Amino acid sequence: MTRHLLSLLAQLVTTLVVASIVVFLVLRVLPGDTAAVALGVHATPEALAAWRAEHGTDRPLVVQYLDWVGGLLRGDLGTSFVTGRPITPLVADRVQVTLILVGLAMLLALVVAVPLGTLAAVTQRSLWGTLVSGASQVGVAVPNFLVGVLLVSLVAVRAGWLPAGGWVPPAEDPAEFWRHVALPVLALGTVQAAIVTRYVRSAVLEVMREDFLRTARAAGRTRTGALVHHGLRNAGVPVVTVVGVQLAALLVGAVVVERVFVVPGLGSLLVDSVANRDLLAVQSIVMVLVLLVVVVNFLVDALYTVLDPRLRTAGGTGVRGAGVLAAGGAR
Amino acid sequence: MSLLQPAAVDVPGRREPGVHAQLVVGAALVAVVVVLALVSLVWTPYDPVRAVPLDRLQGPSAAHWLGTDRFGRDVLSQLMVGARISLYVGVVAVGIGALVGVPVGVVAGMRGGVPGTLLMRGSDVLLAFPGLLLALVFGAAFGAGTTTAMVALGIGSVPAFARVARSGTLQVVRTDYVLAARAANRPALAVAVRHVLPNVAGLVVVQCSVNFALAVLAEAGLSFLGLGTAPPTPSWGRMLAESQQYLGTHDYLALAPGVAIAVAVLGFNLLGDGLRDVLDPRLRGVR
Numbered sequence: 001m002t003r004h005l006l007s008l009l010a011q012l013v014t015t016l017v018v019a020s021i022v023v024f025l026v027l028r029v030l031p032g033d034t035a036a037v038a039l040g041v042h043a044t045p046e047a048l049a050a051w052r053a054e055h056g057t058d059r060p061l062v063v064q065y066l067d068w069v070g071g072l073l074r075g076d077l078g079t080s081f082v083t084g085r086p087i088t089p090l091v092a093d094r095v096q097v098t099l100i101l102v103g104l105a106m107l108l109a110l111v112v113a114v115p116l117g118t119l120a121a122v123t124q125r126s127l128w129g130t131l132v133s134g135a136s137q138v139g140v141a142v143p144n145f146l147v148g149v150l151l152v153s154l155v156a157v158r159a160g161w162l163p164a165g166g167w168v169p170p171a172e173d174p175a176e177f178w179r180h181v182a183l184p185v186l187a188l189g190t191v192q193a194a195i196v197t198r199y200v201r202s203a204v205l206e207v208m209r210e211d212f213l214r215t216a217r218a219a220g221r222t223r224t225g226a227l228v229h230h231g232l233r234n235a236g237v238p239v240v241t242v243v244g245v246q247l248a249a250l251l252v253g254a255v256v257v258e259r260v261f262v263v264p265g266l267g268s269l270l271v272d273s274v275a276n277r278d279l280l281a282v283q284s285i286v287m288v289l290v291l292l293v294v295v296v297n298f299l300v301d302a303l304y305t306v307l308d309p310r311l312r313t314a315g316g317t318g319v320r321g322a323g324v325l326a327a328g329g330a331r
Numbered sequence: 332m333s334l335l336q337p338a339a340v341d342v343p344g345r346r347e348p349g350v351h352a353q354l355v356v357g358a359a360l361v362a363v364v365v366v367l368a369l370v371s372l373v374w375t376p377y378d379p380v381r382a383v384p385l386d387r388l389q390g391p392s393a394a395h396w397l398g399t400d401r402f403g404r405d406v407l408s409q410l411m412v413g414a415r416i417s418l419y420v421g422v423v424a425v426g427i428g429a430l431v432g433v434p435v436g437v438v439a440g441m442r443g444g445v446p447g448t449l450l451m452r453g454s455d456v457l458l459a460f461p462g463l464l465l466a467l468v469f470g471a472a473f474g475a476g477t478t479t480a481m482v483a484l485g486i487g488s489v490p491a492f493a494r495v496a497r498s499g500t501l502q503v504v505r506t507d508y509v510l511a512a513r514a515a516n517r518p519a520l521a522v523a524v525r526h527v528l529p530n531v532a533g534l535v536v537v538q539c540s541v542n543f544a545l546a547v548l549a550e551a552g553l554s555f556l557g558l559g560t561a562p563p564t565p566s567w568g569r570m571l572a573e574s575q576q577y578l579g580t581h582d583y584l585a586l587a588p589g590v591a592i593a594v595a596v597l598g599f600n601l602l603g604d605g606l607r608d609v610l611d612p613r614l615r616g617v618r
Contacts, residue, residue: 146585255552297458
């Protein structure tokens, strides 16, 4: 098991190194002269040269890359090319907001999806099962920002029950924090609940067909008893995968809902930096997001080995399951 | 699948009722979107980008079925052109993903060993970049727009296609006819084209449908953020974003593009599920 975890850790580090090179190349080399991007096409050669000297972009690329990565390792994300302010404190503030939002949304999704998906599987052929199945199918197709827009219209504008947007840190005023966070969490959480319900349902259906469950029934357990004692742990593997993948995707995907509710999350900061073409800020924020995504994927794989002992010997196979979902199923 | 499990094979003449319902509903919804997009190439009720200040913010009526926006532009006409943009982004993104991902997966599956592992690990690095993140990175590097978005979404979907193609290939390469072809010294490319690709095609088609839905959603999200299709070209995401300031008074402005996105995504998802059921009856009812 330790060997498997070490191999996963090595994979995590390799991915981060390769990702950092890709991000650096795409954002620092491909756009051409960063000075021209920052100062515009009408800048004089002297101004461009002065800008390059000031920001160190006249040094060899390898030196610039190592300087950037060294900074990242020390927790220094650099100084914005556009605003001239340090990026680290800004990101630190924003990352908390996004983690709270995404964490609460996923919690809501799980609280709804696990019982609902299990019920839909157990009552597969009944009206209830069909209803849950159909509703989750529709829920998956609805973009979370549409849910957000509709919630603003119905709950905030028409009914006036909750604020339409904004953010209050939980430490500042807990009651106001909950009033402000409720709608964005609901917008993100309901769509996630629909997605996770489908996976819980299919995982439980799959487990219900397994021999060990039939054996447990034959040994005298009730259907619920067999499912609770033997089934849910096995159904847990694909569900953990989808939760991990959705969590990773939500870190970035929450940005649209952050925009609807004017929540100052990391995604919003990234979008603003993209709009301003603040390349260094984009570069550093993207690396922070990639780090979070890769760590979530690592935790999912590590959890596999706890949930399913068979995977302990199959070095590095875990990511594969997560991967198909990450690339194909996540939003 | 265990040996004791009754094989859920497709028995001719005993088709479960409703089995193809997903396929039919999905295809119908997709057809609606495709027809809207095709018709918009030759006809729209009004010029979708022409502002008519006198007609601004009119609710749905006989003259404007879905109403008009803040500039007096016809919402239905914009929706029709928006369908075109969504489909365009979907086709190009899925095309890039499949054209790059499938060969990677097939080669990795057929070669195996170190080259196969390296190929898959290479495409796995992309998993660290969710599609939307890649689109934002490309937007920063090359300027945001429809082309940037669909190329980024396409590259982001490469690992999904590679994995699906690889798993399909691994099943096929162990079959007798592939072993026979290899024993007869057929070149690897011929084996891949003649035997592997036709067997992987079904899986790839299903993946195309799933990824099409994701691309439509992602494009809408990017346009909502102002980083997708640039104005004045209508796009569903931007229509939704622009409707925000009229929430509570002119909700139809949000509902029209919102429902359009949901219909398109639901259509492609159902189509994918339906195709999966038809192509692999063992999975019927699992999802």
